[in-house]
Amino acid sequence: MQTPLAVSEFIVPRWIIPIEPAGVVLEGHAIAVAADGRIVDVLPLADLRERYVADRETTLPDHVVTPGLFNLHTHAAMTLLRGVGDDLPLMQWLTTRIWPAETALLSEDFVAAGTRLACLEMLKGGTTCFADMYFYPEVAGKAAREIGIRTHLGITVIDLPTVAGGDADDYLDRGLAMYDRLRNDPLLSFSFAPHAPYTISDETFRRIAMLIGQTGLPMQIHLHETEGEIEREVAQHGVRPILRLERLGFINASLTAVHAVHLDAGEIRLFAERGVSIAHCPASNLKLASGIAPIARCLDAGINVGIGTDGTASNNRLDMPGEMRLAALLAKGASGRADVFGAHRVLHAATLAGAKATGLDDRIGSIIAGKQADLAAFDLSALEFNPVFDAASHLVFVAGRESVTDVWVAGKRVVQKRQFVADGARAAEGRGASDIALWQNRTRSQLAARQ
């Protein structure tokens, strides 16, 4: 008999949904986590005890543990503008609410405060990694880093001047400088994040293509969100945006198409053949009346579909459990097929698919030995969550972010029994109320001044 190996923690829930292998719910198993934050093993508890000895053991008797959820698209800092303009048509929403507020308020302090608030909300709801697209990404990255959430930072580019950048080259130069400074941080990863085809010139796209060639970074872009933008692009460029990006060399496995609400059959086939990922944002697409993405057909074609909340200005929650439920329901209802986007596929979309889209699937997205211990525990003991016949479908259709009790990032417990326990998160929580009050007042003043 071998001497047991020392590990940092045993996590002993009622159920584990490891995502890999697919479609499995483990019962009576436990997870061994190493001091370096990685998963050492997932085994029946008795076997785990034979092979390992842990510094501490966390028992979660009514809980299901999943990989931490991956929010594949958001604009974290916009959380300060949560609900600033609801029930408005898209252009009125943008021109009378969002753009004026952003123009007046955008600053490093705004981004830091908004990102902190977003990270706390996401962690508390089981999200351990998010792909962000916003101004001042270095500020956002540092704020997120202090709190202890894993972050996929967009090097945001737009062919419009703002206080955060004079032109596309300026955004790119600043983004690359950030990348050089932060690239070795184990919780940070990066992508190019040009805003959308209708705000990016061919020249800027060509520079991004060259930089992708040099860095190997992936790219995320808003794509085919509304019919109107497609029509305007066709009028300007003669082709639909996806074909324009294809001509520029972007339609490949490095690309995550955000929204992808309006896809024709050829575009779905092209995405599938080239390994393009989709960041599906169902709540935002519905709320802004952009349409309903053809997710059933995308899944049939084999496209890697992840899930994002988009920003709170168009959602208004950074609630990945809620987004999973909505994505599942909507795919069924819109396709007329009740068996589409079943629970295990939705859980895959909210975890491993996001990791794959961002090139992080060797590190996160499933509960297997060697990956980072990014984990979320959902307590299903409350009356309103019972009875439980199938932990996987229960997670998607019954549980919500309010069920999340414990969250780990890279093996470090950030949330314990619904409370923030990591120092960075506690510090951000302590600042939360004054952050909110300050920026809420400033936003109100700005909007009032315009009326």
Added chain:
Amino acid sequence: MQTPLAVSEFIVPRWIIPIEPAGVVLEGHAIAVAADGRIVDVLPLADLRERYVADRETTLPDHVVTPGLFNLHTHAAMTLLRGVGDDLPLMQWLTTRIWPAETALLSEDFVAAGTRLACLEMLKGGTTCFADMYFYPEVAGKAAREIGIRTHLGITVIDLPTVAGGDADDYLDRGLAMYDRLRNDPLLSFSFAPHAPYTISDETFRRIAMLIGQTGLPMQIHLHETEGEIEREVAQHGVRPILRLERLGFINASLTAVHAVHLDAGEIRLFAERGVSIAHCPASNLKLASGIAPIARCLDAGINVGIGTDGTASNNRLDMPGEMRLAALLAKGASGRADVFGAHRVLHAATLAGAKATGLDDRIGSIIAGKQADLAAFDLSALEFNPVFDAASHLVFVAGRESVTDVWVAGKRVVQKRQFVADGARAAEGRGASDIALWQNRTRSQLAARQ
């Protein structure tokens, strides 16, 4: 100066959304509740203090108070079958899961236990009244009554024998006997609830029409839920079900059409002209892939649209706040109009519209003097609910059932700081775990025996 009048309670929240008048958010106001459970007045706090003196005062500094939510369609007892078959096509779901489980398990005890569980879930989430359609309605009514939730009981009828009734006349006779016994209970009201056109003969419908004439009760029926049922009805009766009901004399203000997913322009016009109400169940319609109801057009036509969760077997939550959010998002996304089904209209749908559909709008559905104090308080203080720019849109798009802290039914506090405080609710909660364990095991055995 007059002597202040004695009342039972002042409720002093940050915001009140009274529903009547429409579109209003009151700030700095308070509600005076009388000992008989009715709302005495809604006034600015200082004015209220001048006119009334209260036995107790409940301060809710970060809360918005609304009328208790009205779940216009559910099958409460089916909560014991929550998630028993997910991600299955409708007919496979019915024939391999729901019907076999019901056939094996249906009994008075099943209905009592399931209804208790459902009532607790609904109350905790801010629902103070629900319209129920299930077998053994008298058992359900008594269970609900003990817990202290207001209940609109369906006199359920189906032209199929079950343990709960031999034929349509038997269901009706039992239902009428129940109505005679329970009709004076202030928390109970009644409707005829024939299951659906495809399970009810013309003869049965004619008896129901006669009984409606005698009793003045309203009627609720599943109607145009799927395209398949409409096609089969056309083949059998030569007309679509709504036209069949029109010929039988049912298309009038006494009728609530449950689901109404598939309505043509003429049917929408007919419903509007005759004052038919709709019980919109968006989650269930999506989950079973029945389709997306044309709610934007129904609202445009002026139809009274309420909201229901349907049963947990097809939802799987009895979560009216979640259903409000989904209804709003879906109406916008499906219609392409972001300004459709705005927050105030959705709140109206989840409160006063349900009351109107069931003939209870003189008693409940809004916070005005003389109505019953059926109220729900939502706490918006948590970081993930901030900032708050508009309490109404916040309730619909940000808050969830997890925000509900306090609930009153007829002036009696049932939930206080998220805990059940009324005796009946506490007793039911105490039995909850053993109820769940018992019926979960029986259900598992039945389903296993079939496989």
